Amino acid sequence: MSDPTDQPLVIFTPSGKRGRVAPGTSVLAAARQLGVDLDSVCGGRGICSKCQVTPSYGEFAKHGVTVREGALSDWNAVEQRYDDKRGLPKGRRLGCQACVMGDVVLDVPPESQVHRQVIRKSADTRPMVMDPATRLFFVEVAEPDMHEPSGDFERLSAALAEQWEVTGLTADPSFLRKLQGALRKGGWQVTVAVYRDHTGAAPHALEIWPGLHEGGLFGLAIDLGSTTIAAHLTDLETGEVKAASGLMNPQIRFGEDLMSRVSYVMMNPGGEKELTEAVRGALADLAGALAEEAGIDPSLIVEAVVVCNPVMHHLLLGIDPTELGQAPFALAVSGALSLPASDLDLTTINPRARAYLLPCIAGHVGADAAAVSLATAPELSEELMLVIDVGTNAEILLGDRTRVLACSSPTGPAFEGAQISSGQRAAPGAIERVEIDPATKEPRFRVIGSDLWSDDPGFAAAIAQTGVTGICGSGIIEAVAEMRMAGLLDPSGLIGSAEQTGTPRSQPEGRTHAYLIHDGSAEGGPRITVTQGDIRAIQLAKSALYAGARLLMDERGADRVDRVVLAGAFGAHISPKHAMVLGMIPDAPLDHVSSAGNAAGTGARMALCSVAARRQVEEGVTKITKIETAIAPRFQEHFVAANAIPHAVDAFPELSKIVDLPAVSFNSGDGASGGRRRKRR
Amino acid sequence: MSDPTDQPLVIFTPSGKRGRVAPGTSVLAAARQLGVDLDSVCGGRGICSKCQVTPSYGEFAKHGVTVREGALSDWNAVEQRYDDKRGLPKGRRLGCQACVMGDVVLDVPPESQVHRQVIRKSADTRPMVMDPATRLFFVEVAEPDMHEPSGDFERLSAALAEQWEVTGLTADPSFLRKLQGALRKGGWQVTVAVYRDHTGAAPHALEIWPGLHEGGLFGLAIDLGSTTIAAHLTDLETGEVKAASGLMNPQIRFGEDLMSRVSYVMMNPGGEKELTEAVRGALADLAGALAEEAGIDPSLIVEAVVVCNPVMHHLLLGIDPTELGQAPFALAVSGALSLPASDLDLTTINPRARAYLLPCIAGHVGADAAAVSLATAPELSEELMLVIDVGTNAEILLGDRTRVLACSSPTGPAFEGAQISSGQRAAPGAIERVEIDPATKEPRFRVIGSDLWSDDPGFAAAIAQTGVTGICGSGIIEAVAEMRMAGLLDPSGLIGSAEQTGTPRSQPEGRTHAYLIHDGSAEGGPRITVTQGDIRAIQLAKSALYAGARLLMDERGADRVDRVVLAGAFGAHISPKHAMVLGMIPDAPLDHVSSAGNAAGTGARMALCSVAARRQVEEGVTKITKIETAIAPRFQEHFVAANAIPHAVDAFPELSKIVDLPAVSFNSGDGASGGRRRKRR
Secondary structure, three states: OOOHOOOOOOEEEEEOOOEEOOOOHHHHHHHHHOOOOOOOOOOOOOOOOOOOOEEEEEEOOOOOOOOOOOOOOOOOOOHHHHHHHHOOOOOOEEOOEEOOOEEEEEEHHHHHHOOOOOOOOOOOOEEEEOOOOOEEEEOOOOOOOOOOOOOHHHHHHHHHHHHHOOOOOOHHHHHHHHHHHHHOOOOOEEEEEEEEOOOOOEEEEEEEEEEEOOOOOEEEEEEEEEOEEEEEEEEOOOOOEEEEEEEHHHHHHHHHHHHHHHHHHOOOHHHHHHHHHHHHHHHHHHHHHHHHOOOOHHHEEEEEEEEEEEEHHEEEEEEEHHHHHHOOOOOOOOOOEEEEEHHHHHOOOOOEEEEEOOOOOOOOHHHHHHHHHHHHHHHHHOOOOOEEOOOOOOEEEEOOOOOEEEEEEEEOHHHHOOOOEOOOOOOOOOEEEEEEOOOOOEEEEEEEEOOOOOOOOOHHHOOOOOOOOOOOOOHHHHHHHHHHHHHOOOOOOOOOOOHHHHOOEEEEEEOOOEEEEOOOHOOOEEEEEEEEHHHHHHHHHHHHHHHHHHHHHEEEEEEOOOEEEOOOHHHHOOHHHHHHHHHOEEEEEEEHEEEOOOOOHHHHHHHHHHHHHHHHHHHHHOOOOOOOOHHHHHHHHHHOOOOOOOOOOOOHHEEEEEEEOOOOOOOOOOHHHHHHHHOOO | OOOOHOEEEEEOOOOEEEEOOOOEHHHHHHHHHOOOOOOOOOOOOOOOOOEEEEEEEEEEOOEEEEEOEEEEEEOOOOHHHHHOOOOOOOOEEEEEOEEEEOHHHHHHOOHHOOEEEEEOOOOOOEEOOOOEOOOEEEEEEEOOOOOOOOOOOHHHHHHHHHOOOOOEOOOOOHHHHHHHHHHOOOOEEEEEEEEEEOOOOOOEEEEEEEEEOOOOOOEOOOOEOOOEEEEEEOOOOOOOOOEEHHHHOOOHHOOOOOOHHHHHHHHHHHHHHHHHHHHHHHHHHHHHHHHHHHHHHHHHEEEEEEEEOHHHHHHHHOOOHHHHHHOOOOOOOOOOOEEEHHHHHHOOOOOOOOEEEOOOOOOOOOOHHHHHHHOOOOOOOOOOOEEEEOOOOOOEEEOOEEEEEEEEEEEOHHOOOOOOOOOOOOOOOEEEEEOOOOOOOOEEEEEOOOOOOOOOOOOOHHHOOOOOOEEEEEHHHHHHHHHHHOOEEOOOOOOOOOHOOOOOOOOEEOOOEEEEEEEEEEHHHEEEEEEEEHHHHHHHHHHEEEHHHHHHHHHHHHOOOOOOEEOOOHHHHOOOOHHHHOOOOOOOOEEEEEEEOHHHHHHHHHHHHHHHHHHHHHHHHHEEEOOOHHHHHHHHHHHHHOOOOOOOOOOOOHHHHHHHHHHOOOOOOOOOOOHHHHHHH
């Protein structure tokens, strides 16, 4: 052998990994020698093109190397065949065919990396790197030999061990059933989808295709909420979302909120079976619809990851959730679960597909909260970060590098427009934004489906189709906050009369008042008001949310937080300023309040695309300190104090810098909460 | 601590293990310290009584120890409570309660050993030691704590790890569904059945009971034959067979022999589904019937082990067996399989029960042959041992400590009474034994259902119920061999005429002759004869068997074998002398020919009761040299030479010592096989 220093130097970008290899070494082999992440499904046979690289020529002072023509071996017949058949981008070479002949700089484009980083739109804190449990392997399998008899499966297994270092393959009978046909049809060349997770369990064969399979592999990231079920059909090679869809959770017919579903089961022994069937049926339908939308064969969906709250978690698994309805709120199982998707009756995808359920944090803090923590990574934050996933139950995380705490708080459905007199779900026609002029006390608003404000010209025409039908969650929050800022509402939450506020829009309703936002009765539409009852409902919800956050801050010994992250589909629509005026969230500089979008869904997609993420969340939840709001003595105290708008006790210095809240009081001495508040002070 | 030599000496019998322990150490703890196999399900709580020992008192010169009164602590309240409630045999102590106070000799009775040896009736070579995959564990589980929330399953898993060193428990959703109820009903004390096999897979929870489960655990050992299915319901704690039963393989309606079933699938695409459903349905029925017969709850059956030939193996798994019908006879899978029993639609037992299929040796040598090798252990034999499992296909093993060879040979169904003019299955009324007087050429016989010979007084009355209905497999073998010994049949297999043999029982039938054994026509019964066609059918079958054995002997370079073991239900009924006269088996001293009974069934039961046996057979089959008779050039040659009775070429010196075969020849020059034989010589 020649002196190693005579060997050509190979430098890979963007990793910067470098080293000398024997002349004539293929780029793919060089990458493996040097630990460079270069993909290959066909194992170097020049047919999958996953190992494409771009050589650079010329002088590279930075690398201290000059790359001459001829640094790589000539374009060969295999590359020509591939280029003729499918086309190779200009400047690209097949890493398994091009051999290193001289010093060379090789760029590995993102699509040639196994562990490519996925670019995401939302400003999430944790990067997402592809590291899926299920991968494709192209193998050449030895033909059967009467003199050395062995099963086709044993020879497939040996080929995977030799060609891919995948050892100890296991398979179900239904895979074995397809094996012999595929091997013979493929002329003893097949592509196998192998599932290997982070648990140390043996690799498991999920699917087989004759020859090289080029149809891709897909997974479902499912965010199973009490009210809605959302799923993202995701490409397991690129992380790309191919289709997204959602539907109502059909369990709603057994009860709007979780506790009423638990009650249904308690009142109707065996009722959990109906609930389980309902949600499983919905998941199967959703999976089928997504495959159709993306135009892919449903059998290419080989994994599903589910995040959900503990009650949905148990009902999906067919476990009676009764224990979750009463102290000590014991989960049947809290750890992550990996199981055949068929165990969840997910029959519309590959029959051997796997399902993964993220771990639950506690009896009230579910796999959805675990997914939020995976997506937002408070445990990596230098600043003290408060993450709130707003929904029927709010999941709350507080923490930084040193420690993370979690709880859930029963906000109820008011933030979703339920239990509000004119409330409705976010849908076209719903008021989603409100402004009230502090001088005239006149409102203007926007409805979902139009970008125009109600006082803009053309508004009536723009919304003619839907009309103004009600007010949704973000609309009611803005409306209440604007009423407070306009002096229509006092800190105790009392709406002033027309006399007290100086506007005829404040109209008597029994012994209290309501504020009229829109009167559609002339056009046969509804009168949309914010009633005293609506205010009380919002106060209850926001008090619960704030009290939960405050409880975690107490535990942490913190008076303030550095950052507030609002998660949940709804979180994306909340105006931080209005949320703070309402006292939903603790005081913080407004530019430190951000939305993480549907963080639970993002966490599900991360766990779908990466076994490292699964390990991360499984380890992560064990380190989270769980606070049970139901038994915390101070919760009730915080809850009462948080009833005022924004708060009876806590100062909001950052809010005061930008908003001047009128010091009004409409207490008429009838024992309304304003009076109580003062007494408590 | 005191000087260890001051500590009491404990000697356990029958193991002979001995050592010193601190005074006050419980016998159970002492056993664990010294590596003595002492059972316990309740973990030392004095409720399961599995750890019973019998202390001996007095002087033991052999052990060099004197055991005084007071060597064990006094009978305590826990023992008293157990004795009051269930009764403790006289002289016994509970090992978890009795503490060592002085030197003591303790006998561990077989029922207190986990790895107890099972006493079997048949003279099998390999001992059977209990080492089941599924065991019961009694645990106390921590109650849920809101301040440290964790799932009930996680706390069960922790309890198993702490109390039994069973770590990393896994479970299906259907187990999790039962968990919370059982824990609460049992007051946080439960018994769990945990499956742990030899593959390194994580322990798997199969069943749970509140409190201490005392109903036992059971498994099925299933011998799935082409014609019959036999199963033994076995106690997984003691190895005891609680019930045994069999039924016809319902696949018979698709074809009597395997190849006709393979043809059915080839001619009817998808037909394997029907065959699979038929056999799975039969297994489920059989399992249900056995549980009923034994009077046990079918959910206590938590394991099933299946042995069968390769075609049945594939059909049971739902795999198209077409490849097994044509060279190179490729198995879809040859290794052992461990899978949920529900994957085999074994729905009449515990829904989480496990199934284990022994490995196949080759495309023609199945898991049944592997089971025979497990039961007869040729690889441990000092002598060269030939094992023949006689059935529609014969499985043949030849070997000793140095090497084992295997093949299968297509004997056809003649040995089972099929394709024989008066043939029938072994059932009451069938002739099973035959003797022919060499002087008078007169026969006498016995039929199944009576111990009397046909010339004994009272025979007619004894068999009045059934009559004489036909001749079964062992009967036809004896008849043909007796005809040869009596000079009614020449070495070429030709039956002599009445003139040539001097008996009117030799009667013309076309151009050949038949020998009349019994004429029942006067009583309306059948005339039972052995025809020339019957002789030819037996010659084909025995030639195939002998040629297979001879092929293995060639490969081994052996002219003779030391021992012949006949396996299979049928093997138990074959007379070694007659088999040798016929030339079914190679020459050997008659007292070296034995029956191993239903060795395949025994092997199945061994694998059911012991994971060590599973490991043994899995390793064993990889070391067996497989010989494919279909492609061995010498097979045909051996087959032709074996056509003569006993053989055209091979000497039978041991046989000659006890039997003098008449040197007759009935060849009338019409080209019968006798003539051909001479030409080949």
